[in-house]
Amino acid sequence: xxxxSLFVCIQQSIERFQTRKKLASLTPQQMIDIxxxxxxxQAELSQATIVGLMRDVIFLIKNKxxxx
Numbered sequence: 393x394x395x396x397s398l399f400v401c402i403q404q405s406i407e408r409f410q411t412r413k414k415l416a417s418l419t420p421q422q423m424i425d426i427x428x429x430x431x432x433x434q435a436e437l438s439q440a441t442i443v444g445l446m447r448d449v450i451f452l453i454k455n456k457x458x459x460x
Contacts, residue, residue, distance in 0.1 A: 398453070405448035412440035 415436055418426075423433060437445070 397456075401449055401452035404452055408448055409440060412436050412444070416440070425439045425442055 415428075415433060418428075418433075423430070429434075439447070
């Protein structure tokens, strides 16, 4: 069960990582359409690194898979 939980945490973190990478290709109009500010966009892109991926995994493990 523990291994499954760990795998789920890693899988969720990878999905978030991939989504953050895709944010880089959004146009300014698309950013407005989804309601994302430039500051939030920059914050999300700064987490689209291996370090950010590992932080997400650790966060999910500590919080038992629940994102805030």
